Amino acid sequence: MSENILGMRQISKEFTGVKALASVNFKVKKGEIHCLVGENGAGKSTLMKVLSGVYPYGTYEGDIVFEGAVQQFHKITDSVKAGIVIIYQELALFPDLTVYENIFAGNEVKRGKLVDWNRTIVNAKDMLRKVKLNINPETLVKDLGVGKQQLVEIAKALSKDVKLLILDEPTAALNEDDSENLLQLLRELKTQGITCIMISHKLKEVISIADSATVLRDGQTICTLDGSKGEITENAIIKHMVGREINDIYPKRPNPSIGEDVLELRNWSAFDPQLGRHVAKNVNFHVRKGEIVGIAGLMGSGRTELALSIFGNPKAYKLQGELVLEGVPRKFAHTSDAIGAGIAYVTEDRKGNGLFLAQDIKSNITAAHLRGISTSGVINDNEEVKIASEYKNSMHIKAPSVIQLVGKLSGGNQQKVSLGKWLFVGPKLLILDEPTRGIDVGAKFEIYTIMNKLISEGMSIIMISSELGEVLGMSDRVYVMAEGEIKGELSIAEADQEKIMQLATQ
Incomplete structure (x- = not known):
């Protein structure tokens, strides 16, 4: 050779x-x-x-x-x-x-x-x-x-x-x-x-x-x-x-402060009429303030479907059970209801469903919350540029300016734009579906650092990930799903890859 x-x-x-x-x-x-x-x-x-x-x-x-x-x-x-x-x-x-x-x-x-x-x-x-x-x-x-x-x-x-x-x-x-x-x-x-x-x-x-x-x-x-x-x-x-050593790819949170339940699901089920089966069955689940809850499982286990059923049910599943948000039972008829209640969802498919690739950074970051840059229904262009520039700088989005087309950005920078879009909404609960799929180790570290910062400010995060190292490195607790069901809950102290895989293959 x-x-x-x-x-x-x-x-x-x-x-x-x-x-x-x-x-x-x-x-x-x-x-x-x-x-x-x-x-x-x-x-x-x-x-x-x-x-x-x-x-x-x-x-x-x-x-x-x-x-x-x-x-x-x-x-x-x-x-x-x-x-x-x-x-x-x-x-x-x-x-x-x-x-x-x-x-x-x-x-x-x-x-x-x-x-x-x-x-x-x-x-x-x-x-x-x-x-x-x-x-x-x-x-x-x-x-x-x-x-x-x-x-x-x-x-x-x-x-x-x-x-x-x-x-x-x-x-x-x-x-x-x-x-x-x-x-x-x-x-x-x-x-x-x-x-x-x-x-x-x-x-x-x-x-x-x-x-x-x-x-x-x-x-x-x-x-x-x-x-x-x-x-x-x-x-x-x-x-x-x-250009530097990253000894711990999963940055630690100093003195995590975990509070009361932000979200609780009680006997929650979602039936998909097109598939003719349940994609989530009798799920009991809770997330507390200032906590990252990981959801692990194999492909097809129902993780994304569960997230979508929480986020205003855009797939029109037939839902049963109770969703309690900050102690109050809620029903969301549309994703806008979930957004208004303080829930945001960063999709696993950033190119297909998460971003407008043919539009620029500023248009993408403000897309989910146009009211935040509007007066009497008219978008304030200067405010849009200002807000987008703040997110570009704070999230270290590598681009010449906020008028750069998102489709021209690297995968890691696209993911930061997708995350910035939902942070501008100001959520209490952020659902991250495969937050670092297809991005490099440096960008992953930056995403993890952003997550820790959000948690320290009192936000709650549900993180769906197929990377077991990521689940173990970033979560406070882990739920494991298989065939639409929660097969087990593990504290991060007791969780390891073998236990997660045992539950995921039940």
Whole structure:
């Protein structure tokens, strides 16, 4: 593996005066798994878009050397022809088409001028075998889970005779089993001579799979770590990523002051008419003032559904039981009722449901509380800019100004905008659903610090998280859900990963 399949030399890229990449050097050996790590906004995705032709030759400075030859990719199809295929976190599949149609979309198997569908299906079966996905190729993609859709994307890449496979946060939306299956597949592809570049914020995955790891920070190459020399460790990666050591990624709260119940659910159930079943059943649950309550459980356990049933029931579940807020039984007919009562919900899907990506930071931060910047129904533009600027500064949102489009921000900064939007409402109870999904360790630390500050000011937080380390590191108490039910309550003193998983799999 001494031969370099890829060399990117002195790569620089600017966006309207902002330097996203500054003389980046990046080398990848043939047949290795090379992880690219760094904080959100460090330049990882930008570098890969330069490599794959999304940002075409002429829009950046520097050279791309692939298999010993300098390349000039003017479009994505040029890099694909060379054997470079990139798979993004947001999968590029057609949900209403079959698996075999997706695998060969744009790369059709033809007989003469016509598509040979019989041969396409046979070839699709071969590709599915390579990724160890035992499904009927005539299945519609929308009927597959996210983990299987990810494997279809890889099968699609293999159908193009890929030499260098790039994966951008491939496990961000996967559960632990699907994540491990994907990593094992990458190890097997490596034995077949396929080189992989993987962008990931999950440091444990990087440590387990990387032969080499390159760290970017502020658009510059910081270092490349060699796995064979034991250089790829969590402490080393974090230190190089953030420019300092973070000895405790979960900041401690000095002298937590926990008060009376803010929210209590009594025999609370939510029935989903579309699914024809309960998504929450006989839940008894309480949250106190100044407390972070973690909700753990596997995907599909009912955690998000429970949160939505509390937050004004936007999914129109049939509700039973009692919701008591600050000692008073309440019924919310709409999310606006819940917001008015002091409950806010930061969704797990910030791009789909949490933010207006085509609008700027100020519009997003004030969106849930326009009355706070309005007089007689007219928005005060100056007040909007002032409020948004205050949140931008206090939450360390990295952007040139509050008129920056949210869709142009990194994932960590988007999450801060989403959080700022709901803090502007002034809630008593904040529900955070997967608050650090898809963001880097530095941004996670900042989010945790914000959470601790809010708790110290008397707010209460319900935190739903699939990361057990996060649940254990930030919670005062933990509820564990499975099949819509609370399977157990643990104090943080008695909670550990084994006990949580035992309850989650009951």
